[in-house]
Amino acid sequence: MQLRVRALETVLTEKGYIDPAALDLIVEAYQTRIGPQSGARVVAKAWTDPEFKGRLLADGTAAVRSLGYENRVGDHLVVVENTEQVHNMVVCTLCSCYPWEMLGLPPVWYKSAPYRSRAVKDPRGVLSDFGITLPQATEIRVWDSTAETRYLVLPMRPSGTAGLGVDELTALVTRDSMIGTGFPKSAERA
Amino acid sequence: MTDSIHDMGGMDGFGKVEPEPNEPAFHQPWEGRVMAMQRAIGYAGAWTIDMGRAAQELLPPQVYLSISYYKRWALGMEHNLLKQGLADAGELAAGHAKSPAKPLRRKLTADKVAAVMTRGAYGRPPPAPARFKIGDRVRAKNIHPQTHTRLPRYVRGHVGTVELVHGCHVFPDTSAIGQGENPQWLYTVVFDGRELWGADADPTIKVSIDAFEPYLETP
Numbered sequence: 001m002q003l004r005v006r007a008l009e010t011v012l013t014e015k016g017y018i019d020p021a022a023l024d025l026i027v028e029a030y031q032t033r034i035g036p037q038s039g040a041r042v043v044a045k046a047w048t049d050p051e052f053k054g055r056l057l058a059d060g061t062a063a064v065r066s067l068g069y070e071n072r073v074g075d076h077l078v079v080v081e082n083t084e085q086v087h088n089m090v091v092c093t094l095c096s097c098y099p100w101e102m103l104g105l106p107p108v109w110y111k112s113a114p115y116r117s118r119a120v121k122d123p124r125g126v127l128s129d130f131g132i133t134l135p136q137a138t139e140i141r142v143w144d145s146t147a148e149t150r151y152l153v154l155p156m157r158p159s160g161t162a163g164l165g166v167d168e169l170t171a172l173v174t175r176d177s178m179i180g181t182g183f184p185k186s187a188e189r190a
Numbered sequence: 191m192t193d194s195i196h197d198m199g200g201m202d203g204f205g206k207v208e209p210e211p212n213e214p215a216f217h218q219p220w221e222g223r224v225m226a227m228q229r230a231i232g233y234a235g236a237w238t239i240d241m242g243r244a245a246q247e248l249l250p251p252q253v254y255l256s257i258s259y260y261k262r263w264a265l266g267m268e269h270n271l272l273k274q275g276l277a278d279a280g281e282l283a284a285g286h287a288k289s290p291a292k293p294l295r296r297k298l299t300a301d302k303v304a305a306v307m308t309r310g311a312y313g314r315p316p317p318a319p320a321r322f323k324i325g326d327r328v329r330a331k332n333i334h335p336q337t338h339t340r341l342p343r344y345v346r347g348h349v350g351t352v353e354l355v356h357g358c359h360v361f362p363d364t365s366a367i368g369q370g371e372n373p374q375w376l377y378t379v380v381f382d383g384r385e386l387w388g389a390d391a392d393p394t395i396k397v398s399i400d401a402f403e404p405y406l407e408t409p
Contacts, residue, residue, distance in 0.1 A: 005220035005264055007285030009227060011277050014287035017234055021300040023226035029307060030222070031215045069305075074309025076356065078378075092341050093199030095243055096259065101309065105225075107213050111259045113204040120199045120344060120397045121387055129207040139394050144199065146340045147376055147400035148312040172270055176209075 013140055030105055033114030038069060039152055040173035043184075044166045046079075047157040057081060062153065064102070073101045076149040082156050082180070086139045089127075089167035090151040091119035097145035099152050103175055110179065130181045153180040160187045193341045195251035200344040228263055233306050235295035235319040237270045240366035243271040244338035278301070316358040318343035321375065326352045328379055329409040330401065338366035341405040345397075348385050349409045353398060354378035356408055361402055375403040 012018045042064055056063040060077035061190035077099060080088040092098065093116045098106040109115055118126050123140045127133070134140065141149045155177040161169060164187065176182025198204075210354050216222040230241065246254070247267035254262065271277040274292075298306060322328055330345040340362045356376040364372040383395030 001261060001264070002218065002220045002244065003285075005223050007282060008264065008268065009223055010285050011281050011287050012227065012271075015277065015291040017236065017276065017291065017294055018227060018230040019297060019299045022230055022298045022303050023223060025300055026226035026229055026306070027216075029303070031224070033209065066225040075311040075313055076359075077356070091199075093344075094196055094340060095246070101307070105215055107209065108217075108259065109207050109209045112207065113198055113255065114207045115200075117198040117201040117204050118207070123395060125394065126207055128244070130209065137394070139396060140392075141380075142395065142397045143378075144342065144397060144399045146342060147356075147362070147402070148309075149357060149376070149378070149400050150309075166284035181207075 030072070032084075034101065035104035036102070036173075036175035036178065037170065039175070039178045040170045041166070042067070042079075043154055043173045043178065044169035046154055047161075047169055048166055053154075056154070063084070065142070069101075069184065073099075074150070077152060078143075078149055079152045079154050080143065081154045084138075084156075086145060087134055087164070087180065088141045088143050088151075088153045089119060089123055090143045090145060091116060091154060092145040093117070093120055094146055097150065099150040102150075102152050103178060107175075127181065130176065153178050155184050158184050158186050170177065192333075192335050192337070192341075193343060194247045195249075195254045196247045197343050199342045216260075217258075220264075221258075224260045224264045224267070228267060229306050230298040230302075231267065233296065233298040233302075236274060236276060238360075238365045239310070240338060240360075240362040241270060241368070242266055243362075245273075246367040247338065312359045313356075314358045314360060314371060316375065317373060320355060322352050322377060322406065324352050324355060327409055328352055328377075328401075328406040330379070330399075331405055331407050333405070335363065337363065339363050339405075340368065342399060344386060345379075345381060345399055345401075348381055350379040350385065350398075352377045352383035353380045356400070359402070361404070363402070363404070377401050377403070377406070379406065 046056050056079050060079040064073040096106050096111040120142050123142050172185045174182050177184045246262045276292050329349045332347040343368045358373040359376040361372040361374040378398050380396050380398040383391045
């Protein structure tokens, strides 16, 4: 595949359609800067600032833009809140739609047939693959990203974190907790 | 294509989800090049995101399932390059350009990369008032177009409730086949798990899709 892709890139470059230097910068950005730490910071801010959380749930894109990130968030970001009653989970059954600016590139499992096929039909089974069991009374709300809207889960703040600031809380927020297939780390484990 | 292997929601038999600890951004260097090329060629206006998805959906099921994610992207890109007349098969095989380029709208150079790190905007001014409002009961149409659609099979024919109205967005079904943006109202429609999967299904499950207005009808 390496040779085939090399051939593809060479043809596109010689045709003048693309600039390899631009490709280098894009690859580097995803390898070094764009990752779940952006989403984690948004979550931690929402945990500590009720006014921001209100704006985040009302209009995710506008609220995240107000933080002035280097990697600006795209339009149509919808943030959904986990509570004791409702657990949210995000999937894209048709391809791999995912909030890249908030979470980085989607992991292989998110794009895989097992996750895409089962998340909408057997979400509790999928959660058990991640070692998670939710109370039987909890409503499980699955968001299938079938358009250009992008969903980010706002997980519940772990207990025992009352004294922590945004930086410390950010370190507790995992990528999977913002997809709905995990929980934030507990304060003791951080 | 619509009823193809990419439309996986509700299928059985694919096994457990297997997360990879400490997964790298890319497993092979070529994967990063493919991802970045897709960005660059999209910026150039060679084809729309919907045409990109549609090309992957044309892969035969046995191919789609047996190759990696970025290989699907690469094969889709090759398909669209040939289809748009931007390169020919001989050039892709040889790894060199042999014929003149076709003009594209613009070119992504290094100084403009920051601009593509933000996702495109798909909202458009509404051409007509919305037909549905929050709380309305709607049925996902039982349609099986031979061209690209974003209405998954598992909701077709089922009744749900409009939960969010997102405004008007580019309509993938026409954008994918070169028939323009044709903006349509976009709704989040939520279905009860038992409506989708039968009376025996877990009653605590609710599943939503984002549905364009042409996918929906009054039950």
